[in-house]
Amino acid sequence: xxxxxFDLPAPLAQRLRVAADAEGKIARALDALGPLSxxxxxxxxxxxxxxxxxxxxxGARLHDLTPGRPFRLDLAxxxxxxxxxxxxxxxxxxxxxxxxxxxxxxPGGRLLVVHDYGRDEVSALVNGEGPQYxxxxxxxxxxxxxxxxxxxxxxCFWTFASVEDAQGFLAEAFGPRGEAVGAAMRRPRLxxxxxxxxxxxxGRPPGAELPxxxxxxxxx
Numbered sequence: 001x002x003x004x005x006f007d008l009p010a011p012l013a014q015r016l017r018v019a020a021d022a023e024g025k026i027a028r029a030l031d032a033l034g035p036l037s038x039x040x041x042x043x044x045x046x047x048x049x050x051x052x053x054x055x056x057x058x059g060a061r062l063h064d065l066t067p068g069r070p071f072r073l074d075l076a077x078x079x080x081x082x083x084x085x086x087x088x089x090x091x092x093x094x095x096x097x098x099x100x101x102x103x104x105x106x107p108g109g110r111l112l113v114v115h116d117y118g119r120d121e122v123s124a125l126v127n128g129e130g131p132q133y134x135x136x137x138x139x140x141x142x143x144x145x146x147x148x149x150x151x152x153x154x155x156c157f158w159t160f161a162s163v164e165d166a167q168g169f170l171a172e173a174f175g176p177r178g179e180a181v182g183a184a185m186r187r188p189r190l191x192x193x194x195x196x197x198x199x200x201x202x203g204r205p206p207g208a209e210l211p212x213x214x215x216x217x218x219x220x
Contacts, residue, residue: 002088003046005116006125012173017049019169021156026114026194027054029154030084033198034110036060039081042073042104044089051086071097075104086114092131093142093149098203105201113143117153117195124181125174137195148203152196157189166190 004016031037037059045066046052056062063080065073071094073083083101090097090113101111116123118133128134135141143149160166163185170178181190200206 031058034082042083044085093147108206109201111199113197117193120193121190122192149197149199154194159189
């Protein structure tokens with residue numbers, strides 16, 4: 001599901017929703033970067049769960065959307081203050097997708113995209129395979145080089161009731177690799193680094209318009 005970093009059967013996905021970021025760091029970071037409180041927020045394809053609840057509790061007015069391909073948001077022009085995409089909701093950087101997000105954002109609006117960052121224990125479950133663990137977070141990668149994004153890295157955890165509970169979940173959800181990660185656990189949590197890629201409408205903060213052709217900025 002797009003509100004989780006891995007596609008799991010429903011019962012396992014629900015267990016992970018409870019375990020993932022029990023401290024609520026992701027919702028707080030999204031609210032700080034938006035901000036989201038008291039504002040209209042397009043939330044892309046996120047079902048009910050703790051993260052969605054935290055965004056509502058933060059005061060966001062959520063507009064739930066399921067974008068298709070090609071990427072299209074069923075909203076009027078300049079109708080929301082932020083677009084929030086979690087994991088599968090915005091899988092990479094395409095010029096047409098950025099233009100569509102900019103279309104629905106109001107002036108000064110923000111596009112907030114959450115992906116795994118890696119360099120943690122959770123990424124060992126898939127052996128660090130996937131662009132989110134390599135080129136997406138690289139300074140020369142598509143988000144940070146040409147997409148107009150900046151990045152905030154959050155140091156989160158998957159937290160379980162006990163080591164045994166974690167080991168059982170990891171083995172069932174991820175098979176032999178999950179068993180190996182679980183066997184190395186000495187505490188009931190896994191380190192989980194999450195990247196929030198954040199971008200102003202148009203790729204520049206308000207008031208930072210480019211100078212006209214043939215001119216140059218004069219320092220104040």
